[in-house]
Amino acid sequence: MTRRFDDLTDAVLAGTPVGPDEAIDVLRATDEELLAVVTAAARLRRKHFGNTVKVNYLVNLKSGLCPEDCHYCSQRLGSRADILKYSWLGPAEAVEQAAAGLRGGATRICMVSSGRGPTDRDVDRVARVVGALKEEHPDVEVCACLGLLKDGQAERLRDAGVDAYNHNLNTAESHHDHIVTSHTYADRVDTVTRAVDAGLSPCSGLIAGLGESDEQLVEALFALRELGADSIPVNFLMPFDGTPLEGTWELTPGRCLRILAMARMVCPDKEIRIAGGREMHLRSLQGLALHVANSIFLGDYLTSEGQAAEADLELIRDNGFVVLGADASAHGPDGRSPAGHDPAKRRRGAGTDLPANA
Ligand code: SF4
16 A cells, blocks of 8 residues: 555656656655655655755844735734844854854855845845855855845856855745735746856745645645756744734644655655754654755744754754765764763652652
8 A cells, every 4th residue: 555655756766757646645645654655755865865964054134124925924014923123234243153053064054134135235245245254164055045136136146156046936826825915926936037047056945834735735846846946945834923824733743744755756856955843843753854855954043943953963863864064073983972961860750849740
């Protein structure tokens, strides 16, 4: 019964891409079939990315105060979410924040700003930051995410040393207008196309849990395949209080795993990145998810906190993977954490006056 997912992988490896019906089958696998789905997707992950995990680090250059109305976003116009709001970081602080991510193990820095899109002055500002960062860290890979691009901006970023440009499609074309009205799906495709035409590596992904159907999730993935996205961040909606999607809770850890497996099956050789909402929605299945996806963000997200960066690295090591581009000796030859192992002593429950941990 579960052999059909392995057959799907065999077909992909033999050169037959997955079709929409098969992608829906992956999304609708039963709990009993879940491990078979992971195993089938993991074969593709191993073939294209071996035992490596790409580690990315976000620097939010400008936070909140956005005039757009994306329903899922804590930085949107009218958002009452209690997030950090600030205008452009100075160049020194931006470089310092990026360097912290590199020291933590990241190899790619994602420089993000809120807003509909940059002015030419904003692009120059980001170009200066990227120049300064690359001078100190010549091997760093930089992805910019500044919103909708206008004529000449992608080329200016490329010339400044930017390697990739992120602009997510977020959802299917057929669902787009339910989640944002201040720009169109076509605007989003246009910006990804501008990045491709300028020779930047296109990074574009989605957010699951926005009220879309299975068919729409598959539609979004096929659109990303069509656009040629090199890296595909898969976000799971974090429903901030004070946004229109406050209280929306459609995802389970198993559902998230199936979505990642479907993405891997549809785009077998592309970077599938577990993005925002990883800890909140995958919870104890984060490790299994790494056997399907090959990329994560280290530490915090744009406006929310992630788990401790050290826990991210531990997650990678514990599941038998290595950080792409990292010095293999950094964590000891057997991959054990150098941290101490003295157990925390119990001070609650039986024999104490404090409540039990139950
Ligand atoms: S997703 Fe971007 S464009 Fe949309 S509201 Fe948030 S910051 Fe603004």
